[in-house]
Each structure stands twice: as structure tokens, then as C-alpha cells.
Amino acid sequence: MEFLFLGHQSWMVSYKNTHVLIDPILNDSFGHDEIHKIEIFPPRTISFPSNINVKAIILSHEHSDHFHLPTLMQFPKSEIIFGPNMYEFVSDLIQEAGLNCRRVPLRKKFLIGELEFTLYPPHPDTALWEGRVTQIYIAPIDNPESAVFIAVDALISDSFLADIDSGELPQPKVMIVSNNSQITPTGVLGTLDNHKNPHAYIKRDSFGVSILKELLINYLEHIQWEAAVICGGGFTKKYEEFFGAFPFSDQKELAVIAQNFFRKKKIFGPWPGEVIKVGKNIIQNDRVEWISIDYKKLIELKNRSNMENKDPVKNEIRQQTKTTAPEEILIPKCLAALNDFARHFLSTPAGDNAVYKKMIGQSSSNFIMLVKFRVEKNKMLHYGLNIISNYFEPIQKLSLEAEEDIDCGVELFLSDFAAMIDGTLQIWDLAGISMRGWYKGDKFTGPVVAMYKWFGEPSRPDLAYLSLKKRWENFLLRRVA
């Protein structure tokens, strides 16, 4: 069985004459093309050979780095397969594009040519926005002992562990794991970083050590693996101060370092075009010719993130949309969306905690969260979430002191927020580039995370549908024509 790495988290699995694509993106980039391209890293060009017959395509989940309609449309004859919990908007869009898709049950083997697949749900402790990820167990029909488990983007499935414990499935030889750490270099704020904490800009940490320990030790604890393959994090985002590749996102470099700490187990971190061959032994084969890497750009992108940009002032958020509608129209719409969000926030542990802290604290205001809408240069509109009314209320004049008094908040452009709630942009498009937050305590209880949950697919698949439909408008049209 061969695993050809196509970049980021895309794979082609081949055995004898069976070829199956997993989460394929063949283009150089994905995401919202016009506004900010998300380019695959290491940069590569794929000229997919027409003589390879792709029997099926499996989608693990709905995120834009896994579900890429323009790529799927290049394989009109291949059946698209996913698990029972995939959002309806994914199958809707696929059907609108004239493609065929099918849901298969979890924990039940199914065959594609010479290969046997089983889909697993993620561990229930997985972050909510990765809750629909399916993990994929793959083995050749005639060699069930040479199995591979794709355990990306979520905590390892507990039902999968149960099935290998009970002997239902043989232990996988190879585990494919993803490193999606997206560490930003010195001077650049990460998506969930607290922007009011100066240490969030001046980074002193052994991130690489934690990543490897997390992926290769904690994560794989219950499995008797022989080789681990690190993928993921394979893209660059155009931040305002474009820094190139995320530090620690060159999985090959990480794998080479990690190998020093392992004796018999093997660690791979392939670059696009490289093939991991799983048989009696697990080896890395020569790269295929039809995927070429732009080595010059690869080095340039890596060097750029090595430059220590120590000036935190540069880390500004960037407006993605031009205001077309006047403020008077945007504001009531946005405020209504915020007030819906308030109900969510106050019912989470983070909101609960914020209320408790207000109750026992010395603060004079009733606000537990602040939303700063940027309108135009130097103009800011402030809204505070009042714990007594549970509504966001305008704050006319906000002194620095009063701002300090509010434990958490987010800052973003009014027009971007409006574009998000009407389904032009996704919350993920704003993440890291056009939105920043601050909070006290753990970053997973901060306001940005709350917004991911509320405005992201978990509770607003309708917004995801709208924005993806707009994004892929031209492709869908082409299909209809």
C-alpha cells in the first residue's frame, strides 16, 4: 500500500490498481481567493496524470482545507464518500456541482477496489469545531496486518481504540497525525493569543518540543505503532506583516529532529510528492515526477519566518471588506447578531466564570465583555455585554480605566463582522488576520474561541453554505453550463 502525500492533509492511497484520494486539494491554494489566499506549504505544483483512475474520494470533514470543491470537480467520475455526521451543506454543494456522494456508517468496514476502509468518530473531548472529523482506518484486503490510521485534526477516536483493544482490528502499523499548531513567529500574534499580553508577541517557548511530545507520545500512547507520519499545518496565510511559513510547520524538518529520540520506530514528515510505502517494512519511496516543489520559494518562506520581527506595534488587524452599506444599516444587524451570541456566551463556562468574577470583584461596571468595532481610521464603536440585561450596550466614551475593567473582548472591523453574519466571509477567514482578542486565563475560554463555536459550522452551517456557495460560484456555474 502506498501513501502519496499531496500537501497539507491531502493523500492518495494506492494498492494494486485501486487509487483513492483523501481530502484532496490539488490547487496551489484554498480559502477565499480574492481576499486572502491560503497557499499550500511547501509550495508545489500538481499535474495530476490522466491515466490514474481515482475510484473514490473520501472526505474526513467539512473544513476548507479538507473539502475543496474545485478539486473534487476535477474527478467527476469518482464517488465521494463521507461519514454520517457530515454537514448537509457539504452534500448539497457536491450535488449542486453535479457530483455523486454517499454516506457510509461509522465503525463498519467498506470496500473500495482492493482496499478496505473503516470510518471512526473523533474522541468526544475534541474541540467542538473539529467535532465532525472522521478518522480513517485503511488496509489492503489481502493484507489486513499492514494497516494505516489517519488520525488527523481530532483526538484519537475512543471507539477505534476499543476496536483495536478487543482485537476487532489489527493494530495499525502506521499512524498519520497532523501538526496544526500554527505557531506565529516573534512579533506576530497567533489566532487565539491574548493581544493585551506582551508575552504573546515576544515568544520564548520550546513549541517544537511540545508539538512532538503531544503528537508522538501523548497522542499515540495506546497504540503499538511502527511508524508515524506527520502532516498538516501545510499552508501559509497572508498576514499583514507576511512572515512566510509558520515556524515548526516544515514537517520534514520536525520528523528528522524527532527521529533522534526514537530508536526503532520511524518518523516521517513527507514533502508533497513523496511516497510512504507500507508493507513488511515501512519505507519512504522516491517522489513522483508529476508533483514538483518550488524549492526556492520553500527556502524563502522558511527564512522569512526566521527573521525575528520584534516590533509588536506592527501586529495590526486588517480590514477585508470595503464598507458598502452605511453604519446606520450595519449596526442594528450586527448588534442583533451580537445579542444572539450573548446568549451563547453566557451559557458557557467562560461566561459563567466571567459573571462569577464580576460578582466577587471590586469592579464598578456591569460589562463582562467588550466588542470594539472599527469603523474607519481612528474611529471605534464600543459595545459592552451587560450581565444584568444580557444585551450588548453601546458605550459612548470608554476610558482606558473602564476598558481595563472588562476582562475580555474582541476587536474587529464592523464591515467584516457584517460580511460574516451575511455569509460572505467565514469566521475562519477573519481568524488571526482581521480579529484579535484578549482575555484572562485559559485561551480556550476566551471570546475568540466562543465566536468560533457560535459563528462557525458547529452552530451556523447555514453561514458556511452561503459563503462557500459564493466562493465557488464560478465553479458551480461552469458545471451547470
Add this chain to the structure above:
Amino acid sequence: MKIAYMGQQSWLFEEEKTKILLDPVLTSSFGTSQRARFAIYPPRSPIDISMIGEISAVIITNEHLDHFHLTSLKMLKKGTIILLGKYTPLFVVESLKRHGYKIVLCHHGDIIEVGTLKIIFFAGCSETPIWERRVYHPLIISSSDPNIRILIQSDTLINKTFLDVVLSSPELSPTYFIATNNTQIPYPNSKGAMRNLYTSNQEDEGQMLNILDEILCTYLDGLPDVEHIFLSGGSYIFDDEKSIPFRFMIDQEVARLASSLSLGRTIHAISPGTAYDTTNQLKTTENWTSIDFENYQKYESRRPDLVDDEEGSIPELETALMGEYDSIESWKQDIKLIEKEHILLARLIASSEFGRTLLSINSFLEGDLGPGRFVLIYHGPVKKSYQLNMNKIIFEEINTNEDVFIKYPFGLELFACDFAAVLRGEIQIWELATVSSRQWYLGGKLESPMAYFYRFFSEQIRPDLAQAVTLHHEAA
């Protein structure tokens, strides 16, 4: 300021005329008994204290032999100032007083000025193993450059209240960190203090990654200004014809790998006799010691091939640390001493978490277990085995053979002469653990039988034994 490494966990901090020694072991080896010497690794010549010049003060962070080394301290002038934590066990203070040193007992949070340096004492964290509970982690601050703030971890986790101090007083936030790594990772099939006979070599995979994560991510969590981390500890080796260096001891390659996995930080591993100058960030070789390259080569050449070694052979328990008995009579006396100790030992185990674990394991490889779940085996002229009967809370003698590993989920093998020497205060438990013991257990190494022996025979629980050990040193 200059930060100089002396080996194991001994450091010298030097700023102009101020010279502070931390936990100095100045000899080329240490150990309680002449029979068991633990050589500083990489091996170096004894430190020539006269080449260093006037010592302004000595800091002793804890009472363990590699930190409180009387033989070394005796090389210093009488009247030398020694700074100790207030709750250091009494035998240390008494012994130092007898030798005429000027003792300063420092409470948690005390600030002591020595020359141009400021030292702040912080008590260690209560979550560290009990035998490391009296450890202090001092902070040294330069007055000429207040950005040089060195925290010496010394065997303990960082006290949580210190992290609050860092948050509220950035001027006390460490920029340099001397990190302790006491784990000695043995090669597959070779000896190690906490080694588990049940562990397959496969399970050792990635252990160093775990340790780096613990040091660089867990220990340093909450210390955001640290730019330089120096690895310290675990760097001694039992001095005999067979000892193999442990994997990754103060290893420059590990430091390089760790640095490449970090942002905004450098991890250093420097050899004894090397100093790091904080002003120009250069490393220099000091003249008060030199590496013993001949011995170094000798030890290094024993490192086995990691890829091709055979798996699964059990390391042999070859010779006793205390050697052979000269008469059967003295062996009988030792057994008597050990059996007497068993009465208390059984109760200590039964009332500990270890006892609780033993009680919870009701079946094992051959089916249901009887009341015996932990076996102690003493080698000697005649092998003696005892099981801890959990229904009676006594050790009772039994016969054991090769299937003992299958019959008992927990076991510890020692030499009778070694354990008796511990009970007489001639050697310490860690010495026999490193050199001449074997154990098997279920669960983590801090829950292993030997870890409990570390507790029960530690300086804090058994100051009587520590006192006896110290008197031996004084007599030497």
C-alpha cells in the same frame, strides 16, 4: 556575569570579585563508601579551589550528597558563609557548624546580598517527590546588570507562589534558568536505578522527548522571560570497569535539537570547566579543572550500538556494591538486621499509596493472587526471599525461583550486604539503587518499589541514617 559549570549540579557564579558556589562537589567523584564511587561525567580532575580565588558564599539547595558534599566543603576556609534553606534537615546544619562555617539560614522569600549579587531563596514545590521536598530554588540577580536573573531549579519543581511573584514583579522574572534533569536513561539491557524488568525496550522510545517536554515546557511554564536554559544533573557514573554512560547525559546534540525546537530561547549543555559569559555570550574554558579525556574516551567507547542491539535480555544483577562477605556469620547478622527492619517497612508500605496499589491488584498472569503481591529478594551466600503478606502486614520468608516475575506483580532484588549497609548508615539507598538492584512493577516509575524505598530511607524520614552517613564523611 559568568556562569560556570563544575559537573553534576555544581555551579559557580562569578561577577567581578563576587564568587558564589552552588552545591559544590569539588572532588572528581562522590559517594558514601570508598567501595562505590560515582565519577562526575564527563570525567574531570578535582577542582582546584585556589585557582578560583576567594569564595564569597556557598549556597546549599538541599541535603542530598551531590548537593551537600562535606568532603568538598571541607576544602573551603573556615568561616566561609554558607547559605541554607531554613528547613534543611538538622544534621546538615549541625555538621557544618561543627566545622566552623558561618551558617545563614534563609527563609522562603529572604533576600541576601553577597558582594554585587542578590540571592533570593524560594522553597521548592510541594508536588515534587517527598525525597526532594526540602529543596530550595534560589534566584540570583546581578546588580550591575539587572537583566541577568538566574533561577536555579535544583531538583524541585518551581513553587507556584514564585510564578505569582513573576507575574506581579517583572524585575524578578528569571532570564536564565538552570534546569535539572536527573533522569538517567540507560541503554536497553543495561542498568538504571528505576529500571523496570517488565518494560520492553520499545517502551523506552521517545523518553528523551518526554523529558525535554517536562523541562522546557512544564518546568518553564509561567517563566516567559527565560532566554537561556542550561541543562544540569544526572551527570555522574558508577566508577567501575563495566559502567556504560547513560544516554543523553549533558548532551550538546540534545541541546542543539532542543534549541531548534524553540523560539526565542537557547538551550545549552556545557561540560565541567566551561563558563558562559552573559556579557558577550561566549563560552570559555576555565583553568580550575580539566576534562580527563583518557577516561572519557574509555567510557564513551562502551556505548552500545543502538540500532542493532538485541532486545529483551534482562540486565544481570552481578555484584554487590559492598563486595563479598568474609564470613557466613556477618551475613547472618545482616539478615537479622534486615528482618528487624521488615517489621516497620511492612507497615510503611501498607499505609502508603504503594500498599493501596498492591491491594488493588487482585489477579495477575496466573490468575487470582494470594495475599502476597510484593516480593523482596536478598542475594548473598544464600538467597533469601520475603513476600509482603497484605493480610497480615508482615514480611514472611518464601522460596522463589525463575517464575517469581510471573507470580508477583511487584518485586525488588537487592544484595543483603548492601541493604544492611544502608540500614547502618554506611551507604545511601540511591547508591545501591544505581549500582546493584533490580525491580519489576506495574505503573509509573515514581510508584515503583524502589521509589518507595527512596522515600522511606530518605534524609527526611530517616535523619538517623543521614546523620550516620555524615559522621562517616567527617571521619574520612
